[in-house]
Amino acid sequence: MKLAILKETAHGETRVAAIPETVKKFAGLGARIAVEQGAGGRADISDEDFAGAGATIGSRTEVLSGADIILCVSGPEPESLAGASSGALLVGALDPFRRREAINGYAGSGLEALAMEWMPRITRAQSMDILSSQSNLAGYKAVIDAAAAYGRAYPMMMTAAGTISPARVFVMGVGVAGLQAIATARRLGAQVSATDVRSATREQIQSLGAKPIFVEGVKGIEGEGQGGYAGETSEEYRRAQAELVSTHLAKQDIVITTALIPGRPAPRLISDSQLASMRPGSVVVDLAAEAGGNVEGTVVGERTKLHGVTVIGAANLARSLPADASALFARNLFNFLSAFWDKEAGRVVLPDDDEIVRGIRVTRGGSIVSERITAA
Numbered sequence: 001m002k003l004a005i006l007k008e009t010a011h012g013e014t015r016v017a018a019i020p021e022t023v024k025k026f027a028g029l030g031a032r033i034a035v036e037q038g039a040g041g042r043a044d045i046s047d048e049d050f051a052g053a054g055a056t057i058g059s060r061t062e063v064l065s066g067a068d069i070i071l072c073v074s075g076p077e078p079e080s081l082a083g084a085s086s087g088a089l090l091v092g093a094l095d096p097f098r099r100r101e102a103i104n105g106y107a108g109s110g111l112e113a114l115a116m117e118w119m120p121r122i123t124r125a126q127s128m129d130i131l132s133s134q135s136n137l138a139g140y141k142a143v144i145d146a147a148a149a150y151g152r153a154y155p156m157m158m159t160a161a162g163t164i165s166p167a168r169v170f171v172m173g174v175g176v177a178g179l180q181a182i183a184t185a186r187r188l189g190a191q192v193s194a195t196d197v198r199s200a201t202r203e204q205i206q207s208l209g210a211k212p213i214f215v216e217g218v219k220g221i222e223g224e225g226q227g228g229y230a231g232e233t234s235e236e237y238r239r240a241q242a243e244l245v246s247t248h249l250a251k252q253d254i255v256i257t258t259a260l261i262p263g264r265p266a267p268r269l270i271s272d273s274q275l276a277s278m279r280p281g282s283v284v285v286d287l288a289a290e291a292g293g294n295v296e297g298t299v300v301g302e303r304t305k306l307h308g309v310t311v312i313g314a315a316n317l318a319r320s321l322p323a324d325a326s327a328l329f330a331r332n333l334f335n336f337l338s339a340f341w342d343k344e345a346g347r348v349v350l351p352d353d354d355e356i357v358r359g360i361r362v363t364r365g366g367s368i369v370s371e372r373i374t375a376a
């Protein structure tokens, strides 16, 4: 089996789909690994580091030639894969809904495209889940970016010149990113509170030493929701949530919003008038900016000042931690491929009836095979 590791070309992409550790592990399975020149540059991994782990280094054409598996972080343009063998696996974050043209292109080239972001949320697939590994880093970075934009300190400080009161941080949406945001803000000494629509998160919030802010008396989403994800809430719940949040928001210094509903625009959690009720100098980081934003007025990838509040429309924050983000992403890819590695045949075998395979397989044999796309 020959594995090709591409140098990322998507705008703003800093990560790489392999690290020396995973190159060695793939080699241990009997694979040959070819890394495109400069692939790890932005993640501080040199060509020599990859070569030292057993990879060969070459141009895009050289690494693609004869490759059975192509690993990427962001899906490449299909034209840039000219020379790849028909039937080769293309594995990475392919963003199928937003990159439909590219998906058609992969199908046209006979590639078997596997969208890692569609990994089912089952225990067996936890170590392969790129959404979790990258969201965790994004949650951390959101708190750090907010700290940098905030004109005050996070922890309480008692100094000879007087006392600084602790920052009040409110996390809205307590999935993977939100939990890490709570933990990070707590470590920095902030007073943290958090909310979610899934009742199962209440205990998780408490166990991290934060205060849960929950709508009482109106049913939200009991338990974990489908596949762990949230769904739409009732009109009555949304009204009660907005009321509760309004009173709470006005007293917060930093707000991190992470609320997402799969396949739908992000829920609007903070209105313009709620922003106006916050103290000038407060900071809001909207991690859902790319999905439409949790905050009214968010601009993706930009920092705007609204009513004296800095609103950061965070876009793919994991990219701002390229070394760690690459390491976790690369291990997710290794964990996936090694789980399907047939040692006797010396290659990856993807059974049609496997839940993981069915979840992530997008194209095969020249066609789009994912029902999520064909039914859309």
Ligand code: NAD
Pocket: 120, 121, 122, 123, 125, 126, 129, 131, 132, 135, 172, 173, 174, 175, 176, 177, 178, 195, 196, 197, 198, 201, 224, 227, 228, 229, 230, 231, 233, 258, 259, 260, 261, 262, 267, 269
């Ligand atoms: P996500 O990114 O889809 O959403 C972030 C959070 O926003 C969720 O907690 C969601 O409930 C919340 N939310 C949605 N609408 C909201 C609203 N109107 N107000 C407030 N909050 C709202 O979620 P995620 O980070 O991907 O994780 C969701 C769950 O899935 C977690 O319980 C996580 O532990 C679980 N999970 C399981 C696996 C696995 O088993 N393989 C992998 C990853 C995540």
